[in-house]
Amino acid sequence: MDQAQRIKERAALLSIAASAILTIAKFVAGFLSGSLALLSEAGHNLIDVGMTILTYYAVRVAGKPADAEHHYGHGKIETVAALGETAFLFALSAFILIEAAHRLTEKAAAVDANPLAFGVLIVSVLVDFSRARALSRIARQTKSDALAADVLHFASDIVGSVIAFFGLVAARFGFAQGDTIAAIAVAVYIAIAGYRLARRTIDTLIDAAPRGMAESIRATALRVPGVIAIDNLRLRPVGAHVLGDIAICVPRTLPQDDVTAIKGNVSAAIAATHSDVELTVETTPVALNDETVLERLLLIAMKRHVAIHHVIVQQVAGRIALSCDIEVDAAMPLGQAHSIASGLEAEARKELGPDIEIDTHIEPLEPHELAGENAPEEIRAAIARALAAAASQGIEDIHDVRARQTAAGLVVNYHCRANPRTSVAAVHQAVDALEHKVREQFPAIARLVGHAEPLH
Numbered sequence: 001m002d003q004a005q006r007i008k009e010r011a012a013l014l015s016i017a018a019s020a021i022l023t024i025a026k027f028v029a030g031f032l033s034g035s036l037a038l039l040s041e042a043g044h045n046l047i048d049v050g051m052t053i054l055t056y057y058a059v060r061v062a063g064k065p066a067d068a069e070h071h072y073g074h075g076k077i078e079t080v081a082a083l084g085e086t087a088f089l090f091a092l093s094a095f096i097l098i099e100a101a102h103r104l105t106e107k108a109a110a111v112d113a114n115p116l117a118f119g120v121l122i123v124s125v126l127v128d129f130s131r132a133r134a135l136s137r138i139a140r141q142t143k144s145d146a147l148a149a150d151v152l153h154f155a156s157d158i159v160g161s162v163i164a165f166f167g168l169v170a171a172r173f174g175f176a177q178g179d180t181i182a183a184i185a186v187a188v189y190i191a192i193a194g195y196r197l198a199r200r201t202i203d204t205l206i207d208a209a210p211r212g213m214a215e216s217i218r219a220t221a222l223r224v225p226g227v228i229a230i231d232n233l234r235l236r237p238v239g240a241h242v243l244g245d246i247a248i249c250v251p252r253t254l255p256q257d258d259v260t261a262i263k264g265n266v267s268a269a270i271a272a273t274h275s276d277v278e279l280t281v282e283t284t285p286v287a288l289n290d291e292t293v294l295e296r297l298l299l300i301a302m303k304r305h306v307a308i309h310h311v312i313v314q315q316v317a318g319r320i321a322l323s324c325d326i327e328v329d330a331a332m333p334l335g336q337a338h339s340i341a342s343g344l345e346a347e348a349r350k351e352l353g354p355d356i357e358i359d360t361h362i363e364p365l366e367p368h369e370l371a372g373e374n375a376p377e378e379i380r381a382a383i384a385r386a387l388a389a390a391a392s393q394g395i396e397d398i399h400d401v402r403a404r405q406t407a408a409g410l411v412v413n414y415h416c417r418a419n420p421r422t423s424v425a426a427v428h429q430a431v432d433a434l435e436h437k438v439r440e441q442f443p444a445i446a447r448l449v450g451h452a453e454p455l456h
Helices: 003-033 035-062 076-105 113-143 145-172 176-206 213-222 254-272 293-303 335-352 375-388 424-441
Strands: 227-240 241-251 277-286 307-316 319-329 357-365 372-374 396-406 409-417 443-453
Touching: 003 035, 003 113, 035 424, 076 176, 113 145, 145 176, 213 227, 213 241, 227 277, 227 357, 227 409, 254 277, 277 372, 293 307, 293 319, 293 335, 307 357, 319 335, 375 396, 375 409, 375 424, 409 424, 424 443
Parallel strands: 241 277, 319 357, 409 443
Antiparallel strands: 227 241, 307 319, 372 396, 396 409
């Protein structure tokens, strides 16, 4: 059990004890004095006893974690308990009004405004003020609807006791109906308190979002880099927490890792500003106006799980002309490979317009897994010397040369360095020229992979 749950349960138990003691005292004083206002307050307190017991059990059940039948936990049990309290408040208010009307129209009840009655009311005000203040702090701290309902009850008890006190004062000074009028005032106040509590609990039961929270969460999410807009936001209060989901719009060209990072940043930002909110973050990919044709084609290929390279984009007489190489399994039948290429082309026309010109060149995908072992050191060293000798056009410092023997031939990997200001195209051209020279000397090389690094 967490600390907040223990605090709520202890507060509920103390509230039960206080309500029971005050109820007994008010009933005794009310019967001895004949004060309807005091008896009304005693009835109000009796309901408080029953409802604080209900509050205690509601708080205990609400603290249970989510299970197979209650995916959002049991927090709304507190709200149901609070709704039950409102029903009792309205019933008590109606009973008091009926009895007061009876006294006003048909019978005059003698009221003995004795010191016991005054003393009970004064003690009641002090006790109710003390526990209402303590419970209010705990209710805010733990977001407990049931404890918040108790706070309203105790606040109404204070007002009711004060009204009953002045009713007794009026009766003591000879105004016989002062007590009855005070009882009517108590009933009206109880009804008002019940109405306020009913509005709050019904809002929670019908999943009304806390006022202003949706706007605040939207603003928080929109401040996170990468979030273009908020597509949807739903909130529902459940006990001490607010649960829901938010759909954020992100550029559809972003890599999945970046999208995942944005989702995490949104969750962290919302948690920092609204610690009691738990949201599921979803993403909606959207097209931006500044997407290039190349980005759109690469996105289409990624969605269709087709590897493409050597993409050429041209504008010919106001018409887009595209060409690219696609890689498929070397053992795949041509008919199946052609279907893959045709699907890519059809999707490109749907995205970029039916009048585009697009051609795809089908290439066999080289095997990704080759069993191999390190080549003899003399072969590796000879290849390293050949690479160093062939280096030119700004390619320097050939290092980390590795050679492996495979069924397909030698696979050679090496690192080199070049001026960091040289363009990628120029470095690629220089590396290709270097590798061409080395392949002429070592025909057994099946794959030569060079990794270019910037010079320090």
